[in-house]
Amino acid sequence: xxxxxxxxxxxxxxxxxxxxxxxxxxxxxxxxxxxxxxxxxxxxxxxxxxxxxxxxxxxxxxxxxxxxxxxxxxxxxxxxxxxxxxxxxxxxxxxxxxxxxxxxxxxxxxxx
Amino acid sequence: xxxxxxxxxxxxxxxxxxxxxxxxxxxxxxxxxxxxxxxxxxxxxxxxxxxxxxxxxxxxxxxxxxxxxxxxxxxxxxxxxxxxxxxxxxxxxxxxxxxxxxxxxxxxxxxx
Amino acid sequence: xxxxxxxxxxxxxxxxxxxxxxxxxxxxxxxxxxxxxxxxxxxxxxxxxxxxxxxxxxxxxxxxxxxxxxxxxxxxxxxxxxxxxxxxxxxxxxxxxxxxxxxxxxxxxxxx
Amino acid sequence: xxxxxxxxxxxxxxxxxxxxxxxxxxxxxxxxxxxxxxxxxxxxxxxxxxxxxxxxxxxxxxxxxxxxxxxxxxxxxxxxxxxxxxxxxxxxxxxxxxxxxxxxxxxxxxxx
Numbered sequence: 391x392x393x394x395x396x397x398x399x400x401x402x403x404x405x406x407x408x409x410x411x412x413x414x415x416x417x418x419x420x421x422x423x424x425x426x427x428x429x430x431x432x433x434x435x436x437x438x439x440x441x442x443x444x445x446x447x448x449x450x451x452x453x454x455x456x457x458x459x460x461x462x463x464x465x466x467x468x469x470x471x472x473x474x475x476x477x478x479x480x481x482x483x484x485x486x487x488x489x490x491x492x493x494x495x496x497x498x499x500x501x502x
Numbered sequence: 503x504x505x506x507x508x509x510x511x512x513x514x515x516x517x518x519x520x521x522x523x524x525x526x527x528x529x530x531x532x533x534x535x536x537x538x539x540x541x542x543x544x545x546x547x548x549x550x551x552x553x554x555x556x557x558x559x560x561x562x563x564x565x566x567x568x569x570x571x572x573x574x575x576x577x578x579x580x581x582x583x584x585x586x587x588x589x590x591x592x593x594x595x596x597x598x599x600x601x602x603x604x605x606x607x608x609x610x611x612x613x614x
Numbered sequence: 615x616x617x618x619x620x621x622x623x624x625x626x627x628x629x630x631x632x633x634x635x636x637x638x639x640x641x642x643x644x645x646x647x648x649x650x651x652x653x654x655x656x657x658x659x660x661x662x663x664x665x666x667x668x669x670x671x672x673x674x675x676x677x678x679x680x681x682x683x684x685x686x687x688x689x690x691x692x693x694x695x696x697x698x699x700x701x702x703x704x705x706x707x708x709x710x711x712x713x714x715x716x717x718x719x720x721x722x723x724x725x726x
Numbered sequence: 727x728x729x730x731x732x733x734x735x736x737x738x739x740x741x742x743x744x745x746x747x748x749x750x751x752x753x754x755x756x757x758x759x760x761x762x763x764x765x766x767x768x769x770x771x772x773x774x775x776x777x778x779x780x781x782x783x784x785x786x787x788x789x790x791x792x793x794x795x796x797x798x799x800x801x802x803x804x805x806x807x808x809x810x811x812x813x814x815x816x817x818x819x820x821x822x823x824x825x826x827x828x829x830x831x832x833x834x835x836x837x838x
Contacts, residue, residue: 417550417551420550421547421550421551424543424546424547424550425547427543427546428540428543428544428547431536431539431540431543432540434536434539435533435536435537435540438529438532438533438536439529439533444577444578444580444581444585445581445603445604445607447577448574448577448578448581448607448610448611449607449610451570451573451574451577451611452574452607452610452611452614453614454570455567455570455571455574455611455614456614458563458566458567458570459567459614459836459837461563462560462563462564462567462836463829463832463833463836465556465559465560465563466556466560466829466832467825467826467829468556469556469557469560470806470810470825470828470829471822471825473556474806474810474814474825475814475821475825478810478811478814478815479814479815479817481815485811486807489803489806489807489810489811490803491557492557492806493799493802493803493806495557495560495561495564496799496802496832496835497799498560498561498564499560499563499564499567499832499836500795500798500799500835500836501725501795502564502565502567502568502571502725571724571725574724575717575720575721575724578717578720579713579714579717582694582698582713582716582717583710583713586694586698586702586713587702587709587713590698590699590702590703591702591703591705593703597699598695601691601694601695601698601699602691604694605687605690605691605694608687608690608720608723609687611720611724612683612686612687612723612724613683613837613838614837641774641775644774645771645774645775648767648770648771648774649771651767651770652764652767652768652771655760655763655764655767656764658760658763659757659760659761659764662753662756662757662760663753663757668801668802668804668805668809669805669827669828669831671801672798672801672802672805672831672834672835673831673834675794675797675798675801675835676798676831676834676835676838677838678794679791679794679795679798679835679838680838682787682790682791682794683791683838685787686784686787686788686791689780689783689784689787690780690784692780693780693781693784697780715781716781719781719784719785719788722784722785722788723784723787723788723791726788726789726791726792726795
């Protein structure tokens with residue numbers, strides 16, 4: 391829904407930064423997913439504004455929550471594959487800290 | 503975040519419809535919450551665009567998921583208090599159907 | 615797993631109580647589901663005891679969590695169909711209280 | 727609850743295996759947690775058998791689900807700190823496979 395409002399240009403990125411994070415290769419795809427999620431939120435706003443039946447709104451909220459979870463899981467996978475693997479290879483307390491940080495993020499996802 | 507973009511007028515509503523759903527009394531508040539959620543989604547888009555650290559993005563996604571869950575739980579509570587109670591009083595197969603529908607929506611929320 | 619340990623007699627029930635709750639008609643089935651869940655917990659205990667690979671344990675924990683959620687959703691559906699519908703028909707503050715209570719239980723399920 | 731039934735000896739373990747998984751150091755603690763979880767499942771069985779009020783049963787199910795999630799998150803943290811870090815250091819396709827496997831387990835947890 392609300393596709394028509396998502397026509398803003400896909401933010402041409404220079405890609406010259408050298409502090410690349412794990413997800414950078416898929417950046418355009420992540421940005422497109424977030425645009426879609428923003429459109430879903432706008433669609434739910436409109437449903438409430440138009441007095442849509444509650445259950446139908448709940449269905450859209452569940453769909454949006456799932457979409458967000460999938461983005462989070464993809465980001466986390468990229469993070470493990472890049473930042474965490476690099477830290478593990480470097481070793482030392484930094485590796486432990488990276489895993490603690492990832493575990494805390496996983497706990498927030500599981501509990502949210 | 504992204505507060506500045508959320509200044510669009512709060513969608514003046516005619517309020518002349520007579521098929522009011524359960525949440526209608528709080529409509530302005532629901533609309534404001536959805537505006538904020540849309541802003542949160544836009545903020546996450548920007549974080550990805552600006553190569554923010556993955557873990558910080560995950561934190562914002564968890565916050566957004568929680569905000570959505572809270573809206574869903576509030577809508578569901580309103581729905582039970584109005585549509586379901588009314589159907590229960592009217593009785594008949596309609597009442598059963600309303601509860602089946604609500605249970606299915608609850609299951610989607612629990613599993614999403 | 616652990617089926618062999620679940621052969622304890624299915625707790626013969628007198629069924630003479632007259633303070634029947636919503637789920638009473640399916641009581642034998644709920645008891646059987648809980649027996650199975652207890653067996654799943656015992657199976658996970660044994661997996662840890664036998665140094666089973668972590669990921670396989672996590673898979674069993676996810677399965678157990680899903681089984682619990684399904685029991686909770688079934689109980690909640692029964693509760694809505696009986697206690698809440700009865701309270702809605704009786705009306706008054708009791709009806710509101712029953713819905714508040716159900717909504718709080720739903721929130722705990724969604725957030726757990 | 728049901729503490730009295732949990733008195734079975736804590737399974738004396740030889741600890742001579744050399745295929746130790748990540749969680750092995752905390753094995754006694756994990757076993758104790760699973761014993762407690764098994765007792766919680768037995769307690770819920772008894773509540774149903776004794777016609778306890780549905781909402782109180784739901785509260786116990788939410789508590790049990792949270793206990794399981796916490797065990798899963800602890801196992802996952804141990805797994806990342808040992809198996810995944812070791813694989814990352816060894817490098818090669820094995821490292822990728824370990825992360826894919828961990829990500830799939832995380833997805834199951836988030837969605838269950």
